Structures are given as C-alpha cells and as structure tokens.
Amino acid sequence: MYSDLQLTEDRPVYIQVKDYMKRLMLKGGLQAKQKLPSTRELSTLMKVSRSTVLLAYAELEEEGLIYAVKGKGNYVSSTIEAPEPTTGWQLNWNNRISDYAIQAEQYDLMKHGSGAERGEISFTSIAPDEKLFDLHNVKRAFLDRMSLEGEVLLNYGYAQGYRPLMNYLLRYMENKGVDLSGKDILITNGFTEAFDLVLGALRKQSGKALCENPTHHTAIKNLKLHEFQLTGVDMEPDGLNLQQLERELAASPYDLAYLVPSYHNPTGTVTSPAKRAEIIRLMNQYEVPIIEDGFNEELRYSGSHVSPLIASAGKGNGLVYLGSFSKVLFPGLRVGWVIADAALIDYLESMKRARSIHTSTLDQSLLYQYLSNGNFEKYLKRARTEYKRKYELVVRCLRKHLPMCQISGEGGLHLFVQFPPEYRTRELLAACKVKGVTFTPGDTFYLEQGQGLNTMRLGFSRVSDENIRKGIRIIGETAAQMN
Amino acid sequence: MYSDLQLTEDRPVYIQVKDYMKRLMLKGGLQAKQKLPSTRELSTLMKVSRSTVLLAYAELEEEGLIYAVKGKGNYVSSTIEAPEPTTGWQLNWNNRISDYAIQAEQYDLMKHGSGAERGEISFTSIAPDEKLFDLHNVKRAFLDRMSLEGEVLLNYGYAQGYRPLMNYLLRYMENKGVDLSGKDILITNGFTEAFDLVLGALRKQSGKALCENPTHHTAIKNLKLHEFQLTGVDMEPDGLNLQQLERELAASPYDLAYLVPSYHNPTGTVTSPAKRAEIIRLMNQYEVPIIEDGFNEELRYSGSHVSPLIASAGKGNGLVYLGSFSKVLFPGLRVGWVIADAALIDYLESMKRARSIHTSTLDQSLLYQYLSNGNFEKYLKRARTEYKRKYELVVRCLRKHLPMCQISGEGGLHLFVQFPPEYRTRELLAACKVKGVTFTPGDTFYLEQGQGLNTMRLGFSRVSDENIRKGIRIIGETAAQMN
Numbered sequence: 005m006y007s008d009l010q011l012t013e014d015r016p017v018y019i020q021v022k023d024y025m026k027r028l029m030l031k032g033g034l035q036a037k038q039k040l041p042s043t044r045e046l047s048t049l050m051k052v053s054r055s056t057v058l059l060a061y062a063e064l065e066e067e068g069l070i071y072a073v074k075g076k077g078n079y080v081s082s083t084i085e086a087p088e089p090t091t092g093w094q095l096n097w098n099n100r101i102s103d104y105a106i107q108a109e110q111y112d113l114m115k116h117g118s119g120a121e122r123g124e125i126s127f128t129s130i131a132p133d134e135k136l137f138d139l140h141n142v143k144r145a146f147l148d149r150m151s152l153e154g155e156v157l158l159n160y161g162y163a164q165g166y167r168p169l170m171n172y173l174l175r176y177m178e179n180k181g182v183d184l185s186g187k188d189i190l191i192t193n194g195f196t197e198a199f200d201l202v203l204g205a206l207r208k209q210s211g212k213a214l215c216e217n218p219t220h221h222t223a224i225k226n227l228k229l230h231e232f233q234l235t236g237v238d239m240e241p242d243g244l245n246l247q248q249l250e251r252e253l254a255a256s257p258y259d260l261a262y263l264v265p266s267y268h269n270p271t272g273t274v275t276s277p278a279k280r281a282e283i284i285r286l287m288n289q290y291e292v293p294i295i296e297d298g299f300n301e302e303l304r305y306s307g308s309h310v311s312p313l314i315a316s317a318g319k320g321n322g323l324v325y326l327g328s329f330s331k332v333l334f335p336g337l338r339v340g341w342v343i344a345d346a347a348l349i350d351y352l353e354s355m356k357r358a359r360s361i362h363t364s365t366l367d368q369s370l371l372y373q374y375l376s377n378g379n380f381e382k383y384l385k386r387a388r389t390e391y392k393r394k395y396e397l398v399v400r401c402l403r404k405h406l407p408m409c410q411i412s413g414e415g416g417l418h419l420f421v422q423f424p425p426e427y428r429t430r431e432l433l434a435a436c437k438v439k440g441v442t443f444t445p446g447d448t449f450y451l452e453q454g455q456g457l458n459t460m461r462l463g464f465s466r467v468s469d470e471n472i473r474k475g476i477r478i479i480g481e482t483a484a485q486m487n
Numbered sequence: 488m489y490s491d492l493q494l495t496e497d498r499p500v501y502i503q504v505k506d507y508m509k510r511l512m513l514k515g516g517l518q519a520k521q522k523l524p525s526t527r528e529l530s531t532l533m534k535v536s537r538s539t540v541l542l543a544y545a546e547l548e549e550e551g552l553i554y555a556v557k558g559k560g561n562y563v564s565s566t567i568e569a570p571e572p573t574t575g576w577q578l579n580w581n582n583r584i585s586d587y588a589i590q591a592e593q594y595d596l597m598k599h600g601s602g603a604e605r606g607e608i609s610f611t612s613i614a615p616d617e618k619l620f621d622l623h624n625v626k627r628a629f630l631d632r633m634s635l636e637g638e639v640l641l642n643y644g645y646a647q648g649y650r651p652l653m654n655y656l657l658r659y660m661e662n663k664g665v666d667l668s669g670k671d672i673l674i675t676n677g678f679t680e681a682f683d684l685v686l687g688a689l690r691k692q693s694g695k696a697l698c699e700n701p702t703h704h705t706a707i708k709n710l711k712l713h714e715f716q717l718t719g720v721d722m723e724p725d726g727l728n729l730q731q732l733e734r735e736l737a738a739s740p741y742d743l744a745y746l747v748p749s750y751h752n753p754t755g756t757v758t759s760p761a762k763r764a765e766i767i768r769l770m771n772q773y774e775v776p777i778i779e780d781g782f783n784e785e786l787r788y789s790g791s792h793v794s795p796l797i798a799s800a801g802k803g804n805g806l807v808y809l810g811s812f813s814k815v816l817f818p819g820l821r822v823g824w825v826i827a828d829a830a831l832i833d834y835l836e837s838m839k840r841a842r843s844i845h846t847s848t849l850d851q852s853l854l855y856q857y858l859s860n861g862n863f864e865k866y867l868k869r870a871r872t873e874y875k876r877k878y879e880l881v882v883r884c885l886r887k888h889l890p891m892c893q894i895s896g897e898g899g900l901h902l903f904v905q906f907p908p909e910y911r912t913r914e915l916l917a918a919c920k921v922k923g924v925t926f927t928p929g930d931t932f933y934l935e936q937g938q939g940l941n942t943m944r945l946g947f948s949r950v951s952d953e954n955i956r957k958g959i960r961i962i963g964e965t966a967a968q969m970n
Binding site: 014015016019023026027030031063066067068092093094095097098099100101102103104105106108109111112114115131132134135137139142143146147150154155156157158159160161163172175178179180181193194196197200204205206207208209222225226229259284287288291293304311315317320321322330334335336337338345347348350351352354355357358359360361362363364365366367370376378381385 | 595662770
C-alpha cells in the first residue's frame with residue numbers, strides 16, 4: 005500500500021495523492037475511523053514531498069473524508085462506507101432497448117460500414133483537410149472574443165443561438181439572395197441536429213418523403229429513423245428527373261422532400277437553373293415543403309455561380325434551408341443553422357431547448373469572431389484553390405486509369421464515378437483493400453438494394469497528391485484485372 | 488445607388504462592398520450583362536479606397552458573378568437571375584407541426600414561465616456566478632490544447648467523445664467510488680442531451696416512470712415529451728418516502744426511475760445512506776433501472792461526504808449515471824456524460840451519432856485541458872467557499888424575514904422554502920414582482936396541479952449580497968402583509 009502510487013503527468017501531484025487515498029477509502033482498503041499514516045511517513049512511502057501530502061490531507065478534510073484529532077493525527081471519517089463488494093443487480097439491457105436505438109445501431113455506418121484502416125490510401129472521407137486550417141486566426145478569434153465577453157460565453161446562452169452569429173448568418177444568407185421576410189434562424193449542432201430537429205417537428209400525414217436517388221447516406225438513415233417511407237427520384241446530369249418527380253407527386257401525397265441542389269452528395273451534380281424553377285413550381289403545386297441541404301455551396305470549382313434554392317423562392321415560405329460550414333471550415337466546431345418560416349423556427353427553438361438547451365456558446369462565438377475578423381473569405385479562397393487543384397488532379401487520374409468510367413461532380417470534396425453496368429464496385433473494393441486502397445461503394449447512397457452496384461464515391465480532400473495518383477492507379481489496374 | 492453603402496465595423500470593407508454589389512445583382516438592381524461602374528467611379532461614390540473596390544471586383548469575378556472585358560470594364564454575369572419578386576408559395580406551417588413539437592413549445596418554460604426582467608432582483612437562476620470564472624486559466628487551457636493538436640480539434644471527432652476527456656472522467660468517477668467493470672462512458676451536449684438520449688433508448692413496456700415529487704422541471708418536461716406516464720414519490724427530509732416507493736413498485740411495473748439523490752432540485756435534499764441502500768435494493772427487486780442525475784454533487788456545504796448512488800451499486804449494472812459540470816464549471820461549454828452498462832452505451836453512441844455526430848471537440852478538449860492543468864480543484868474550492876458564504880447569508884435572511892417557513896437544502900445553488908399551508912406563493916410572487924423581486928414558484932416542480940402551492944425555490948448564485956438581503960426582506964414583508 006502507498007508505495008504503488010503511479011504518478012501521471014497530466015494532473016498536479018497532490019491531487020493524485022488525494023485521489024489515491026480516496027480510492028482506498030471508497031474501496032475498503034482504509035476503513036472508517038482508521039488512522040492514516042503521518043504526512044512524513046506517507047511522503048516517504050509515496051516518494052512525494054511532504055507539502056504535497058499536507059495539501060492532499062487538507063483537501064480530504066475539506067471534502068469530509070478525513071478528520072484531524074489534535075496531537076494524534078488524521079482519521080478516516082466514520083461516514084465512509086465501502087460499497088457491497090458485489091451486488092446481485094444485473095439487468096439485461098438488451099431486452100430494454102427501444103426499436104429506435106436498435107435501428108440507430110443497425111444503420112450506423114461507422115460501426116458496420118467499410119472504414120479505412122491506418123496506413124491505407126483512403127478515399128472515404130469528405131472532411132476538410134486540416135492542414136489548411138489557419139490555427140493562428142482561430143486562436144486570435146478565441147482570444148478576441150474571450151477578452152470582450154468571456155464571462156458571458158461561459159455561462160448559459162439561448163436556445164435559438166448566439167445573437168451576433170445569428171445576425172451574421174442572416175446577412176450571409178441575404179447576400180446569397182435569400183428574402184428573409186417572415187423567416188427566422190435557429191443555430192444547431194451542425195447539419196445533422198438541424199435535420200433531426202426538422203424531421204421531428206413535421207407532422208406525419210402520408211408518412212412519405214421524397215429525395216434524390218442516390219443521396220447523402222446520413223440523411224437516408226435519419227429519414228428512416230424518423231419512420232418516413234422514402235421515394236427516390238433518379239438523378240440526371242442537371243438534377244432530378246422531372247417527369248419522374250411529377251409522376252411521384254401526382255401519385256401520392258408527400259410530407260416533405262429532402263434535396264441537395266448544389267454539389268449533391270454523392271453525385272456532385274448541380275441542379276440547373278431551369279430545373280430549380282420547375283422543382284419549386286411543382287412542390288408549390290403539390291404543397292410539399294423542401295428541406296434544402298446547402299452543405300457544399302461554397303466549394304465551386306467550375307460552372308456558374310449558384311444560389312441556394314431558397315433564394316429562388318423569394319418571399320415564399322415552403323423551403324427549409326439547412327446550412328453548415330463543416331465541409332468548408334471546421335467540423336470540430338459543431339455549428340449549423342436553419343433558415344425557415346418564423347412559425348416553424350419557433351417550434352424548433354423549443355425542441356432544441358428540450359433536447360440540448362443550446363449549442364456551445366464557445367463554438368458559436370469563436371466562429372462569429374473568426375468570420376467577422378474577415379478570415380473566412382481569405383481561408384475560403386485558399387481552400388478553394390487547393391481543393392480545385394486536387395479535384396483536377398483526380399479528374400486527370402480518373403481519365404487516365406479509368407477511361408471506361410463516367411465522372412460527375414463540379415465542386416465539393418468528392419467525385420462520383422460510374423463504371424459500365426457489368427462492374428461491381430463492392431468486389432473492386434475488396435480487391436483494392438488488399439492492396440491498401442479504400443473508397444466508398446456507391447450503393448451505400450441508394451435507396452434500394454441492387455442499385456448503384458457499379459458506382460463509387462471518391463473523397464479526395466485528405467489524400468495527398470502522391471496517394472491520389474497511386475490510389476487511382478491501383479483502382480484502375482485492379483478494375484482492369486477484374487473485367 | 489452606391490452612395491448609400493453603410494459600413495459596419497465587424498467585417499473588412501472590401502467584403503462589405505462585394506456583398507453590397509452582390510445584393511444588387513441578386514435583387515435585380517443590377518441586371519445580367521449590365522456594365523458596372525469603373526473602380527474609380529465606385530470608389531468616389533462609396534467613399535472607399537480604389538484598392539478596396541479592386542479587391543471587391545476580384546472577389547466577385549472569382550465567384551462567377553461578374554466578368555471583365557479587356558479595355559471595356561466589368562459586367563454582370565449572364566447567369567445571374569433575380570428571383571421572382573413574389574411567389575405564391577405560402578404553406579401554412581401550423582397545420583404541419585408534429586404533436587411532439589407542439590408539446591415541446593407548450594412545456595417551454597422560457598416561453599411560458601415567469602422569467603425575470605432587467606433590473607429585478609431575481610432568485611430564479613441556478614446558473615453559476617460568472618464573476619467566479621477564471622478566464623485566464625480557460626484561455627491558457629485553450630492555447631495549450633490548440634498548440635498540441637489544433638488541427639485534430641477542429642476536424643471531425645468521434646461520437647463517443649474525445650478520448651482524453653473520456654479517460655479523465657472515467658478516472659474521476661472511479662475516484663467517487665464507481666466500479667467501472669462492464670461499464671462505459673458517452674460524452675453528450677450536457678445533462679439535457681444525455682437524459683434525452685437515455686429516454687429515447689429505453690423500450691417502453693409499461694410506459695411508466697417513477698420520480699421524486701417535486702423534481703427538476705426540465706426532467707418532467709423531457710419525460711412527458713417521451714410519453715412516459717409519471718408517478719411521483721414524496722420527498723422527506725432524508726430522501727424518498729420508502730413506504731410509498733415500495734407501494735408504487737408493488738402496484739405496477741415501471742420502465743425507469745429518475746432520481747436526484749444529492750442536492751435534489753428543487754428541495755436541496757441529500758438522500759441518507761440508509762435510504763440509498765434501500766432504494767437500490769428495491770429497484771433491484773422490481774427490476775427498475777435508475778437514471779441518476781448527479782448535477783450538483785460537487786457543491787457540498789455541510790453534512791458528510793456524498794458518493795453517487797451508482798458507487799453504492801458496486802458491479803451492479805442497473806444504474807445509469809448522468810454527469811455534468813454545468814452548475815460547477817461553465818454551462819456555456821455544453822459537456823455532460825453518461826456512465827452505464829457498456830451494452831447500453833453502445834446503443835447510445837449510435838443514437839448520438841445519428842442526432843448530432845459528436846459533441847464539440849473544442850469544448851471537450853478545452854475542458855480536458857482545464858481539468859488536467861489542475862484548475863478544477865482550485866476553482867471548485869474558491870467557488871464552494873463563495874457559494875457557501877452566500878448560502879449561509881440566505882439561510883440567515885430567511886430565518887429573520889420568513890421565520891414561519893421551513894427551509895431545505897444542504898448544497899447546490901438554491902434553497903427550497905416551504906410556507907405554512909395557507910400561503911400561495913404564486914400570489915406572493917405577483918405581489919413581489921411589483922416591488923421588483925422574483926423567484927420560482929415551487930408548484931413548477933410538482934407533478935400534479937394543486938401541489939406545492941405554498942413553496943418556492945430561491946436560486947442565489949447570481950444575486951449580490953445586498954440584493955439577497957433586500958430581496959428576502961421584501962419577500963418577507965410582502966408575505967406578512969398577505970396573510
């Protein structure tokens with residue numbers, strides 16, 4: 005006892021001594037009313053200074069765990085009771101799990117998907133490249149804001165969001181052409197919470213939802229977890245197949261449509277202006293609200309300027325816009341936003357309060373200060389240049405090594421690759437993994453089994469130039485050997 | 488046009504010029520193919536430097552919004568289409584809101600409760616006093632961590648949590664006597680998300696939940712939003728009425744019990760060791776898992792050391808512990824945690840991923856660094872000393888001005904006051920508000936209408952000594968006049 009204290013570097017020594025003694029008491033190694041070693045003895049046994057032991061004992065006394073008897077020494081409090089060494093209380097949790105939780109586990113691609121292993125060349129991620137992060141400006145933004153109102157930032161904030169950031173984002177959306185009259189904003193923990201809140205706020209009437217097919221797999225998961233029955237509309241190079249869309253709308257009522265009009269995940273498609281206008285007309289006619297996912301809007305490499313769909317609807321209130329900087333700025337800061345009709349935002353705000361009180365004020369205020377220091381535009385320019393360069397490299401490599409494939413994507417952090425129909429990208433993936441290369445099989449993004457079997461998504465943002473060249477060469481060689 | 492540019496201080500001027508021009512184009516003030524003013528003209532009109540205009544035009548060109556014609560000037564891109572000035576798309580959102588969202592709004596006390604107004608002496612808050620925050624150490628923790636692994640912190644993290652913080656908190660709970668074998672941890676956006684996740688993960692069998700009566704009003708709200716039918720068990724000075732508890736358990740099966748064994752909200756009661764043991768025995772016998780809310784555990788002012796209930800259960804797995812530093816450290820950082828059986832945590836992790844991907848890595852890593860720099864213990868000592876002083880002041884004032892009342896509370900940031908049965912604290916509150924004093928009427932915390940009408944909760948953490956004296960004197964005088 006005592007001499008087995010193992011010190012770690014990440015906490016003050018006196019606290020480690022205190023915790024060691026506390027554990028002994030709570031686990032029965034020191035009994036109630038038992039006398040403790042003197043500070044001199046303990047300092048020798050533990051090989052720590054006597055003042056450290058004195059501090060530790062003072063803390064233990066403060067916590068009511070020990071008491072001093074003048075002239076005699078320190079004793080364990082009589083109120084310390086070691087727990088029963090074993091209790092019979094064993095619940096079988098597996099019988100007590102809700103269907104929702106079971107499904108959340110089943111649909112969890114981080115647990116059941118094909119993740120990347122260390123050392124692999126992985127095209128699975130569409131997270132930003134952290135080497136681009138301008139840490140200096142992030143630090144400055146933090147210190148600037150902390151100096152201005154540190155106490156406010158660390159105490160409770162408001163469910164709707166941190167007001168300066170809300171105002172900034174409202175103006176930001178206005179600059180994208182959004183008419184804000186009758187609309188309001190809610191700050192969320194990223195896109196995912198925003199989507200989850202909106203899905204939870206909508207009354208199920210038909211219980212049916214429309215989406216692009218393929219589409220963002222997390223969105224599919226969340227729509228299914230909210231028990232929506234999904235109808236997919238095929239993607240064409242300029243957006244949804246409108247004939248099919250109208251057929252589906254005419255055939256059955258829908259509670260909502262989830263759409264990614266710009267740099268669609270996974271196909272990278274940008275919906276054309278003509279199709280945008282027609283989509284809005286149809287959704288209006290059939291009274292189906294659109295949830296617009298604007299996650300990639302900032303990362304344009306070619307083609308003309310894109311506004312969000314919600315900008316095309318003017319004063320119309322049928323669109324719910326979900327924004328996020330996670331692909332552009334820092335995903336580790338969990339900040340997203342919803343722009344929608346003020347009546348809907350009012351309900352979402354109460355749901356947000358019931359579920360997580362509010363989004364981290366620190367994240368919100370740091371982001372606000374970073375943006376208003378003017379760093380965003382500079383960073384974006386640098387990031388866009390770099391990603392565009394990589395994007396063009398990927399396109400060149402694909403044309404060279406996979407000449408039989410169709411490529412799509414005009415922006416964002418990934419490209420979508422379609423092989424001739426007889427190819428099976430799951431088999432290709434298995435063969436590539438042996439050679440240390442991995443990507444996301446495209447069928448992951450389709451609604452029905454058996455769809456997209458000849459497709460793959462290549463995320464390139466975090467792959468080095470050398471590995472882009474090498475990885476795509478390996479995929480190409482492997483594909484050539486297979487067919 | 489142009490001369491009405493209004494500059495604000497929080498963004499670089501060239502970006503404000505760019506945004507001004509962008510808005511004009513998107514709103515139709517500048518039409519496709521229209522020629523823009525020369526940089527010299529615009530700089531005169533806007534009263535900004537010419538280099539600012541040059542920068543703004545370069546950005547607009549980069550975004551594809553304008554194009555330059557050599558020797559002629561700049562033109563608006565032909566792809567810019569102003570939206571329809573009005574669209575007929577008006578959905579009636581109120582018809583489309585789910586029952587869940589409607590209830591979340593109805594139960595939202597921030598919208599429908601009796602909030603405090605500016606200038607009032609308000610005893611409604613139980614948030615920490617931000618004057619105690621040691622901003623210097625928070626800044627240092629941030630800079631320390633950012634220097635070590637800033638890139639990692641700003642990119643995506645893991646749903647279960649930030650590993651160093653998880654390890655720290657596991658050790659922290661072990662030091663409270665918790666046996667971690669077979670258990671695991673999940674980091675959440677504070678207590679509220681933790682509670683919401685756990686409630687969502689539990690299969691409804693009877694659909695009934697037990698809790699203390701009165702209890703934390705946010706917990707009541709969340710239990711109701713999860714459609715649990717609530718049974719309350721009366722609070723006595725040393726915890727639950729055990730006869731009543733056993734009667735309820737024998738009469739009907741329950742899916743869960745929600746308990747606050749230490750510094751209960753609102754009564755401040757600490758459940759006695761004898762009652763703790765008996766509660767665990769009963770819950771084990773009737774197979775009812777306990778969700779333990781440990782929110783206030785660190786703020787002990789008198790009485791003996793308290794361990795969490797989960798420590799008394801040893802290796803037993805029937806307890807789900809929800810922890811938070813929001814009342815002790817910084818609520819603006821949204822960080823809480825769940826300690827429970829590893830099988831349950833596995834499901835909770837997938838739910839967390841589906842709902843918000845993960846908790847802010849910045850918040851988690853800042854908290855971790857702050858803790859492991861050894862700041863927590865020092866801060867806690869200072870905070871506890873200050874809160875204890877205020878707590879004793881409140882007790883003295885209550886004894887003096889409200890001698891007819893019973894007071895309870897041995898720790899935390901509030902006291903609970905029970906008037907003789909004939910008093911009505913809602914009426915007292917109305918009369919006090921006129922005099923600029925406000926508190927939380929105790930009936931807010933009771934399950935049934937008509938209960939706790941003669942009680943109030945006094946949060947004192949953010950009230951100055953002077954206002955504590957004045958506020959309680961006014962409450963006392965007003966009460967004396969009313970009865």
